[in-house]
Every structure is written in structure tokens, then in C-alpha cells.
Amino acid sequence: MMHPVAEYAISALLLIGGAFTLVGAIGLARLPDFFSRLHGPTKATTLGVGAIMLSSVIYFSASGEGIGVSEILVTVFLFITAPVSANILAKAAMHIDVPPAEGTRGNPWDQ
Amino acid sequence: MMIVALYLTIAMVTLAALLNVYRLIKGPNATDRVLALDTLYINAIALIILLSVTLGTRMYLEAALLIAVMGFVGTVAMAKYLKRGSVIE
Amino acid sequence: MLDRLTFPQPWLSLSLFLIWQFLSEGVSGGSVVLGLVLAWAIPQLTQGFWPERPSLLKWWRMPGYLVHVLRDIVVASFEVAALILSARRPRSAFVVYPLELTDPLAITVLAGTISLTPGTVTVDVSDDHKSLLIHALDAESDEEVIHSIRNRYERRLLEMFE
Numbered sequence: 001m002m003h004p005v006a007e008y009a010i011s012a013l014l015l016i017g018g019a020f021t022l023v024g025a026i027g028l029a030r031l032p033d034f035f036s037r038l039h040g041p042t043k044a045t046t047l048g049v050g051a052i053m054l055s056s057v058i059y060f061s062a063s064g065e066g067i068g069v070s071e072i073l074v075t076v077f078l079f080i081t082a083p084v085s086a087n088i089l090a091k092a093a094m095h096i097d098v099p100p101a102e103g104t105r106g107n108p109w110d111q
Numbered sequence: 112m113m114i115v116a117l118y119l120t121i122a123m124v125t126l127a128a129l130l131n132v133y134r135l136i137k138g139p140n141a142t143d144r145v146l147a148l149d150t151l152y153i154n155a156i157a158l159i160i161l162l163s164v165t166l167g168t169r170m171y172l173e174a175a176l177l178i179a180v181m182g183f184v185g186t187v188a189m190a191k192y193l194k195r196g197s198v199i200e
Numbered sequence: 201m202l203d204r205l206t207f208p209q210p211w212l213s214l215s216l217f218l219i220w221q222f223l224s225e226g227v228s229g230g231s232v233v234l235g236l237v238l239a240w241a242i243p244q245l246t247q248g249f250w251p252e253r254p255s256l257l258k259w260w261r262m263p264g265y266l267v268h269v270l271r272d273i274v275v276a277s278f279e280v281a282a283l284i285l286s287a288r289r290p291r292s293a294f295v296v297y298p299l300e301l302t303d304p305l306a307i308t309v310l311a312g313t314i315s316l317t318p319g320t321v322t323v324d325v326s327d328d329h330k331s332l333l334i335h336a337l338d339a340e341s342d343e344e345v346i347h348s349i350r351n352r353y354e355r356r357l358l359e360m361f362e
Contacts, residue, residue, distance in 0.1 A: 010113055011112055011113050011116035012116075012117070012160075013127055014116045014117060014120040016120075017157070018120035019281075022123045022126055022283065023281045023284055024150065025126070025154070026127075026130060026147040026284055026285040028131060028146070028147065028150055029130040029133055030284075033292075034143055034146070034154065035321070036335075038146065038335070039280060039319065039321060039323050039335075041149065041153070043273075043276075043277055043319075045127075045153045046153070047274065049156060051194045052157050055164070056163065063167070063287070070223075073219070073222060073223070074160075074172070075177075076158070077121065077179050078153065078179060079316065080312075081179075082316065083311070083312040083315030083322070084172050084183075084187070084314050085187060085313065086248065087315060087322055088190040088191065088323075089190050090322075090324070090332065091190070091194060091324055092142055092194040096140070096194075100294070101179055104292045104293060105293035105342070
């Protein structure tokens with residue numbers, strides 16, 4: 001049987017993770033231009049998946065199956081790759097001249 | 112109690128995936144679509160982890176690892192195609 | 201042939217070896233042998249891609265930096281979430297950030313940190329490696345963005361790398 005504290009922690013982490021994933025997707029759906037949309041998923045989703053992953057680590061260690069390494073590897077991998085894919089997508093968007101939303105201060109430079 | 116939280120989370124992540132599909136269809140630019148796909152695979156990873164917690168087995172986590180690796184490579188390949196016009200030069 | 205049996209980047213080899221042990225469901229004879237082969241082959245094959253030996257001088261400061269960044273990610277995530285859910289239009293801006301760091305690895309770490317913390321994304325590095333182009337989701341002024349990145353992250357990286 002699982003310890004009640006572990007159960008509360010897992011539930012809280014799951015709900016936090018799900019909420020952040022949803023907020024990230026809402027940001028992707030309703031922010032005005034591509035460069036702002038880039039913020040929603042790369043942040044909120046990474047934290048959301050991180051929290052869900054943490055709850056899974058707690059779940060499997062509390063039910064006596066030992067600490068899971070694959071969850072931790074997936075999380076570390078997502079945290080390392082998220083900035084790289086955001087950066088390369090932003091570069092591609094600059095290259096094909098995706099327009100920033102009206103009212104954005106400054107300009108993407110061209111080199 | 113945990114099972115209620117689990118089902119609520121699954122519902123939220125599924126809704127998030129649907130919103131990503133909305134952005135995937137609407138566009139308007141190619142980069143928006145690639146970004147939507149990128150978010151979609153991250154949400155798929157979240158769903159797989161939730162599934163493995165629901166069923167109480169670790170089997171599915173290997174699949175999550177594979178999707179993480181392949182999804183990243185796919186995003187980078189598509190972004191590079193948009194930027195350079197070819198993936199391998 | 202024998203002179204190629206070296207590990208040009210011991211830390212990379214060590215982490216590759218450990219990751220392989222984690223990936224292969226329990227340590228066994230086979231996974232140790234294969235892990236050693238990979239720890240030797242991957243640094244050899246990718247040697248041409250490393251610009252120069254990374255000069256991470258004070259590596260023991262890294263865990264503290266990671267904890268600092270992780271706390272910032274959590275705090276800023278709530279701010280970005282509130283912004284996404286509010287009806288207010290975000291005041292987004294492109295900001296040119298003048299770099300003080302010179303080491304390529306240090307610049308990469310800084311760019312990654314900026315992208316990971318919510319509210320800012322690194323869009324590009326200038327060709328002369330002297331400035332970063334940053335897109336901020338919601339910023340009152342450019343100075344505010346530059347100031348907070350300078351104080352929160354670049355100072356610490358400067359202490360770590362040079």
C-alpha cells in the first residue's frame with residue numbers, strides 16, 4: 001500500500017504538470033505571432049512534463065520498484081533539447097521572414 | 112484520490128494535444144506547424160508516462176525515451192529544411 | 201592503431217559510459233563492454249566537431265548554478281502562465297544583448313539558460329560572437345531584460361569560466 005504523503009505529493013505534481021501543459025498549449029493557440037508562441041510550449045510544457053515525470057518517479061519508488069532511470073533520462077534530455085529546438089526554429093523563422101506581431105519593439109536583425 | 116488526479120491530468124494533457132492540433136492545422140506559417148508538432152510529441156511523452164503510471168508498469172517508459180530522441184531529431188531536421196532547403200548537405 | 205586507443209575527452213567518455221549503463225536495464229558484462237566501446241568511439245568520431253577543449257574551470261560551481269536556474273524556471277513559469285491566461289496583450293520585444301563572455305561553451309550555456317527560463321528566447325548569436333538577439337515575451341524596457349540576465353546568469357558564468 002502506498003504512503004498517504006506520497007499519494008498527496010503525486011496527485012499535486014500530476015495536477016501542476018497537467019495545468020502547465022494545458023497553459024502551454026493555450027499559449028500556442030492564442031498568442032498573436034510566431035515568436036511569442038515559441039514561449040508557450042518550450043517553457044510551460046517542459047515544466048509540465050518535468051512535474052509529471054517527477055510524480056512518476058515518486059510513484060514507482062513508493063510502490064517499491066526502485067528509482068526509475070529512464071524517466072530521469074527523458075527529463076534531462078527534454079531540458080537539454082528544448083532550448084536547442086526553440087533556437088533553431090527561431091532562426092528558421094527569421095530566415096523565411098515570419099513577421100513579428102504589430103507593436104513588437106525592435107527588429108530581428110539580418111546578417 | 113490519486114486515480115482522480117490521474118484522470119484529470121490525462122484530460123488536461125489530451126485537451127492540450129487538441130489545441131496543438133488546432134495550431135497545426137491553422138498555421139499560418141510552416142514554422143508554426145513545426146512548433147505545433149514539437150509540442151505535440153512532448154505531450155505524447157506526457158501521455159505515455161501517465162499511461163504507465165495508470166497501468167503500474169514501467170514498460171512504456173522506453174517508448175517515451177525513444178519518442179524524445181526521435182522527436183528532437185525530427186524537429187531539428189524540419190527546421191533545417193526550412194532554413195537551408197535541404198537536410199543533409 | 202594503438203595510439204588511437206585514448207580518451208581525448210575523459211568527462212564526455214565517462215558520461216557516455218554511465219548513460220549507457222542506465223539505458224541498458226541493469227549492469228552486466230555485455231553492457232560494460234559495449235559502454236566502453238561507445239565511450240571510446242563517440243569522442244573519436246566527433247572530435248572534429250569540438251571547436252576547442254572546453255575550458256570549464258570551476259566545474260564545482262555548476263550544481264549551484266543549476267539549482268539557481270531551476271528555481272528561476274519555476275518562478276517565471278507562473279508569471280508566463282498568468283500572462284497567457286490574462287486578456288492583456290503581451291508587450292513583446294527583440295532585445296540585442298551585449299555579451300561579456302567570450303568562451304564559446306559559456307555562450308552556449310548562457311543561450312540555453314535564457315531559452316529555458318520562461319519569458320525569454322535566444323533567437324540568434326551574432327556572427328562576431330559579441331551579442332545575442334533575444335525575444336522577450338513581456339518586457340517593459342530593453343534595459344530591464346539586459347539587466348536581469350546580466351545579474352542573474354552572466355555574472356555567475358563569468359566566475360565559472362574565466
